[in-house]
Amino acid sequence: MVLDIIxxxxxxxxxxxxxxKAIQKKQEEExxxxxxxxxxxxxxxKNMSQAFFNELGIPKPDNNLGAGGGSQAEQTAKIMIEYxxxxxxxNPDLCVVVGDVTSTMACSITAKKAGxxxxxxxxxxxxxxxxMPEEINRMVTDRISDFFFTTSEFANKNLLREGIxxxxxxxxxxxxxxxxxxxxxxxxxxxxxxxxxxxxxxYLVMTLHRPANVDEEKNLKSLIDNIIKALDGxxxxxxxxxxxxxxxxxxxxQDSSIHFIDPLGYLEFIYLVKYSRAVITDSGGITxxxxxxxxxxxxxxxxxxxxxxxxxxxxxxxxxxxxAIKPAINKLLKGNWKAGSTPEKWDGNTxxxxxxxxxxxxxxxxxxxxGSFVDETLLFNGK
Numbered sequence: 558m559v560l561d562i563i564x565x566x567x568x569x570x571x572x573x574x575x576x577x578k579a580i581q582k583k584q585e586e587e588x589x590x591x592x593x594x595x596x597x598x599x600x601x602x603k604n605m606s607q608a609f610f611n612e613l614g615i616p617k618p619d620n621n622l623g624a625g626g627g628s629q630a631e632q633t634a635k636i637m638i639e640y641x642x643x644x645x646x647x648n649p650d651l652c653v654v655v656g657d658v659t660s661t662m663a664c665s666i667t668a669k670k671a672g673x674x675x676x677x678x679x680x681x682x683x684x685x686x687x688x689m690p691e692e693i694n695r696m697v698t699d700r701i702s703d704f705f706f707t708t709s710e711f712a713n714k715n716l717l718r719e720g721i722x723x724x725x726x727x728x729x730x731x732x733x734x735x736x737x738x739x740x741x742x743x744x745x746x747x748x749x750x751x752x753x754x755x756x757x758x759x760y761l762v763m764t765l766h767r768p769a770n771v772d773e774e775k776n777l778k779s780l781i782d783n784i785i786k787a788l789d790g791x792x793x794x795x796x797x798x799x800x801x802x803x804x805x806x807x808x809x810x811q812d813s814s815i816h817f818i819d820p821l822g823y824l825e826f827i828y829l830v831k832y833s834r835a836v837i838t839d840s841g842g843i844t845x846x847x848x849x850x851x852x853x854x855x856x857x858x859x860x861x862x863x864x865x866x867x868x869x870x871x872x873x874x875x876x877x878x879x880x881a882i883k884p885a886i887n888k889l890l891k892g893n894w895k896a897g898s899t900p901e902k903w904d905g906n907t908x909x910x911x912x913x914x915x916x917x918x919x920x921x922x923x924x925x926x927x928g929s930f931v932d933e934t935l936l937f938n939g940k
Contacts, residue, residue: 558919560592561649561668564618565599565636565660567609568733568842571823572655572678574613575735575908583912590916593649597636597660598623608822613736629659629690636663644671650924651676651915654702655732657695657862665698672926678732678911680705681712681721684862688769691841692862703927704918706911709865709900729910730902737846738905740824747825749818753792757832761791766798767839769877770857777801778808779879780857784837785812787886793837794829796820835889844872849903853894855885871897 560580564573573594583590596618609615622639624632636659644667652668654661655678665675680699684692699705705721707713708731716726749755763784771777784793793815797805805817821829827846830836835853836843841863847854848870855875866872871894875885888894918924 558590558651558916558924559647559649560590560915561643561652561664561673562592562594563597563652563654563660563664564594564615565597565624566656566658567600569655569658569660570609570613570615571736571842572732574615575732575739576653576655576678576911577615579908579912582909583916588916590912590919593620593643593647594618595640595643595664596621597640597664598625599632599636599658599660600625612823613740624660632659633663636660637667640664640667641671644668644673648673648926650674650919653678653915654698655679657682657691657698659690659694662694662697665701669701669927674703674924674927675701676704676706676915677702678706679708679712681707681716681726682709682862683712683715684860686860689767695862704914706907706914708903709863711864727911727914728902729914730904730907731845731900732907732911733842733845734849734903735905735908736823737827737849740827741831743824744828744831745822745824746828747821749794749816750829753794753816755792755794755832758834759792760833761788761793761835761837762829762833763793763795763837764798764843765795765839765857766801767858769859770839771798771801771804774804774807776877776879777804778810780877780882781808781810781815783879783882784886785815787883788814788890790814791834791890792816794818794833796826796829835894844870845903847871848897849899851897853889855882855889857882865900869898869900871895 562573580590580592598621622636624635652673652675654665668675677698686692705716705726706729713726713728765771795817797817831850836847837855839857844854844856844863844866848866854872856872857875859876875881
């Protein structure tokens, strides 16, 4: 059996790493399972991509589609064209896509058109916000996927509500948490720890990259100004996403309590989060990590595709109104933040469960190349 494993952007690397390790473990047991690792190049910062591969023990990709840069439409087209060429050379038994980036949608469409079954790791999550490109990516991917590996009962219910059969859905947990738990004893103290005189619990971490927060300069400046004011001198460490840095350069924010730094590697960033007082973010993935690390998290969004991090974890939706920041931070500083717990099956065993299920699907013939679809209504009408 051969799998295509697709990775394209930074979040994908954390999600595929434990799957690859689980496959390699099965190979050591002499089971018939191989993979072709395909990096679409969507995340085109070569140094950052390589750093993540090195830190997480991900092998060198078998193919790099070189789809970095350009608009989302241009990236989608480039990925589909280049992946189609690979499928013409060799058809795998299953295409495994993860998350909700452009690469996920593009490769799932291309695989399906080539008659290859598709498995979506992290299927079924929904924000209900159609202004987010990620929501469109995950909706399209889930509409055409054959198998769904889900992170929560919320995702299961979303898929069932949309007409997916129960026997296609496998509630396995969260591969991102596999990576987190598997690396807690390998975390690296970043160089800025000493230079900024940080210590456990005496600073906050902030990440912002979503268009609703960063594309409008006046709104971004108001958000940051309100955060600085509410924290009253407590240091803020802000690893800046490349697209956010371009905007920040025009804002001329001058305050000694906020520190804009370059993006960190995975092991350094998680170290920073683990020992922080709290995290302010608009990232979905970080809310999962803070939930497991039991770190308070303030999410500057009006919706979330990960409700379990709010209902079970340490996350709270603050919204995008700058005026909503101060009450939330006051609650945090007074020690009134809610206690959280770890969602079901976020236990570090997700990837092994996924690989076991794939092996079973192969054994029962469920991964055979799909045949042509005949519309029964046409047959009924004699066409």
